[in-house]
Every structure is written in C-alpha cells, then in structure tokens.
Amino acid sequence: MTDFVPDPLLTPLDQEFVPMEQKLYVKKEPGTTGKYLSAALRDRMKTDGKRFWAGDNISDYITESDREHLINEATEAFEKVLDTLLIDRENDPNSKGTARRLAKMYYNEIMAGRYEPAPDATAFPNDSQDRYEGMLVVRSELRSMCSHHHQPVSGVAYIGIIAANKLIGLSKYTRIAQWCSRRGTLQEELCNDIARAIMKATDAEDVAVYIQAVHGCCENRGIMAHSSLTQTTVLKGAFQTDQSTKKEFFDNIKLQQEFAPR
Numbered sequence: 001m002t003d004f005v006p007d008p009l010l011t012p013l014d015q016e017f018v019p020m021e022q023k024l025y026v027k028k029e030p031g032t033t034g035k036y037l038s039a040a041l042r043d044r045m046k047t048d049g050k051r052f053w054a055g056d057n058i059s060d061y062i063t064e065s066d067r068e069h070l071i072n073e074a075t076e077a078f079e080k081v082l083d084t085l086l087i088d089r090e091n092d093p094n095s096k097g098t099a100r101r102l103a104k105m106y107y108n109e110i111m112a113g114r115y116e117p118a119p120d121a122t123a124f125p126n127d128s129q130d131r132y133e134g135m136l137v138v139r140s141e142l143r144s145m146c147s148h149h150h151q152p153v154s155g156v157a158y159i160g161i162i163a164a165n166k167l168i169g170l171s172k173y174t175r176i177a178q179w180c181s182r183r184g185t186l187q188e189e190l191c192n193d194i195a196r197a198i199m200k201a202t203d204a205e206d207v208a209v210y211i212q213a214v215h216g217c218c219e220n221r222g223i224m225a226h227s228s229l230t231q232t233t234v235l236k237g238a239f240q241t242d243q244s245t246k247k248e249f250f251d252n253i254k255l256q257q258e259f260a261p262r
C-alpha cells in the first residue's frame, strides 16, 4: 500500500498526501510503482482467490467512496476507447461527456449488482400452525446485459417457491432478481444465480426460476433476429423431483401470462 501515489489531478502537488484508510484514488505515474485503485483491488481479489467475473458480486471489496474513484478511472479508460474509435469527443457536443456517462452508467446502473451488497430482505417467520404451505410464483421484470457483447438482455423471471419456515416480502423477490441481473451475465448463469440468492434469503430448498428474455446481441448485431426468445429453467428440490410440483409451476406461469401477457 505504501507504493501508492496520489492522483495529482485530485490532490494538488503542494499538498501533503494523507492516506485515508489507505484507499485514495491513485494513478500510475511513469517511473513510479504507483497503481490505479482498480489494479490494487484486482490484486487483492487475486491474492484472496476471489473470483471477479462479470457476473460476480464483489461488494465486499469496494466501499461507497471507492466507487467514485473507480468511476474516475473508468472515465479515463472510456476516453481512450472513444479516441481509439476516432470519435471527436472534444468538438462533438454529443460525445463530450460520453466517457463519464458510460463510466457512471456501468458502475451505478447496468452493472450495479456487482458492486452493491445483496438487498436487505427481512424474513418473517412462517412456522405457526396455520402456516402457508403452498406454492408462490412471482414474476419479476429483468434488465441485464450479456457478458460477451455488453448488449442488453431484457425479459421476465418467474420465481417459484414452496414456502418454508421463512417468508420474505413479495417485492424482495424482484429486488433480488434485479440485483442478480444488474451484472454482465449469461442467461443460464443468471437463472442459477437468482435461484441461489432466493434459496439463501428464504432458507427454502424448493425453488424454481424460469426466465424468458430477448438478447440485444442477437437483435442488434450478428443474426439480427427480431423475434428470438431465450428460455432457461432451474429447478431445485421438489420442483425437480416431483412432476406435479413442476407442472403446477408451469401452469402458474401460463396463468400469469394469460392475466398479463408478455
């Protein structure tokens, strides 16, 4: 950590550098051993054996103030990308602030689920004599993006669960699904991630997730398919082992689609 040097743009040169929890924005200067904060964080995750793929949550490694510094670093990097694409970001009024807009959009919106901790899903006990023992199916709108092309993925997830000893608020299913999807993902992985996060929040073993989504990378480029739809299903516990539970789940999905087509 002592190798780091402050960013002269943010810290005037005549000011003494005072480390704050050793996590100031730092910038690599030629001939120094200083590092970018993003490089330091990557090193830390590698040392810890922490995976940081596009679909992984790394909120344990990033503080709120880090995020501002990382947006600065990403802005600089996006400026380089725009320059390499030969876009005149100095004179084109529409491209002037684009690098910063992209950096903020990645960190605060389209990949926010990587940097933010899991949504707080307070669980309520479901262990009284007349407890709910039926199936619950919640439909959640999804917005994600593919890891391969960073193109939007949009659709819906149907989350099925057989109530266990804990219940969470209905909106929490969607919050959890959106937290999982605001990352770079594969739809197959996203389906698994949502099932895992719901199982964790509810302690339920019987969980199913069905996603149908359209992929920008098939619509805007490549095969330019305008009516393609990708479906993925993950079935856990009774949804996998019991045919009538599985059927009830898919019947519920059909009922939901009749109620509000999509």
Ligand SMILES: [Zn+2]
Pocket: 146, 147, 148, 149, 150, 151, 217, 218
């Ligand atoms: Zn793609």
